[in-house]
Amino acid sequence: MNMIKIYKEDQNNLMVDLKLKEANVTNADEFKVELMKLFDKAHKRIILNLNQVEYVDSSFLGALVSSLKHVISYNCELVLVGLCKDITDLFALIRLDKVFKIYNTFNDVPAY
């Protein structure tokens, strides 16, 4: 299934929504395949909106971080927006808030 929907794109940014309530081991690999398919090196930045996600397990976090590593290797960025409180807290606990650039909404992300 397509769990990632394009919200908007311009020359530098690809803004996408993740259409999942539970991001877990059952959809982690598929998520990575879909995101990497969408990742066009011409885009400098992917902005991923997680506002529909209520729970993330460690397998999905692994897919998210491994996607970040891939994107960084092309000198591009993976930015996250729309994290709920539980996920924001989890990111802070395991220091992923130091790894990802995180904003509240698409509109809060500074222009590239």
Added chain:
Amino acid sequence: MAHNSPKRILLVDDNLMFLKLMEKAFKKFGFDCSVAASAEEAIELLNSEENPDIILSDYEMLEMNGIEFRKYLVANPLFKDIPFVFLTFFADQDLVKEGLDLRAIDFVTKDTPVNVIVSKINNILFTISQQRELTELEIKKAAALLNFKSIPVNVPDINGFCVDFWHSAYHDIPGGDFIDFIKVNDRYNFVVLGDIMGKKWTAWFFTFGFLSYIRAAVRFAVFNGDYSTSSILDKVNSVVCFDDVLKDILSTLSLVLIDSETGAITYSGAGDLPLLHYKSIEKEMEIVTSSGLLLGLFENGNFNRQEICLEKGDSLFIFSDGMIDFSDLAGKKSDYNMFTGMIRKNLNCGQTFTQIKDNFANNGLNEQVDDRSIISITKN
């Protein structure tokens, strides 16, 4: 997915009458049915819904025929492994061969009685699930023969401390959590808890690589007189970052060194959950946070080292993220504070770690959604 949940089937046929008939028959036998009147419609459904357990498709369809549809699925990594059966009037030898070459499981002719078609699909699904179970059993046997244990059998005997642990594998299959106790000599012991980001066998296989690197890094460091936990994490991280096999695999790690002579405890962490220090006199829980990032993420893991001063009766808890996952009717959530509160409350009520372990084992605290591991270090 639970074993008893209804099997999902995707029926693809441009004959709407036949499609309705098959849908009704499969629903009657407890299947969850999706229907598509063309291959194009089926592709749209596959892109918008969860993958079905099996696809039953006609061959002769306008626009994209059954073989072309099958070719499309085989070329797509997300759909290529969905079992596929042709259901058609038209089945000459060449067509059957072409279909089977595309790893279609079977050809069923449309003149077969409907209840026989349903039985056939049931048998195919049963065989697939049986094969999966057998494969899993084989892997379990092979893993047992390897005699590699990512979780120790016994607790270590460390002078001046009582160390204990509890571990529960998700769905009873070894997963990504690993625990190790490395005794250097009578004075120094290392305690290791890590969690490969993944589940079940895939994650378990990588525990080999990580544990081997950690054990080697500890031994080399000690050999050179270096007992710094952060310096050991630096070494492990450098090797993991350069290992092509592990480059997409990330792991948390909590590394604790116990010095039995001085009673000192030092700790460094990599993307791990903050440890909990239970202060027995104050009856309070203190959170011990490290700055280190996940192993294998960046060459500079930003690892710090800190000393934790345990007084007599104090305990230190190291645990994996499965311990803070909770599940109820509203869904799943991760709640570190809820877990902290539960442990503190149990300890304040006078419960021992053995009793707390019993609570975990009886699912008294939360329903398991991942591997769960916890180590307790108590100062005597």
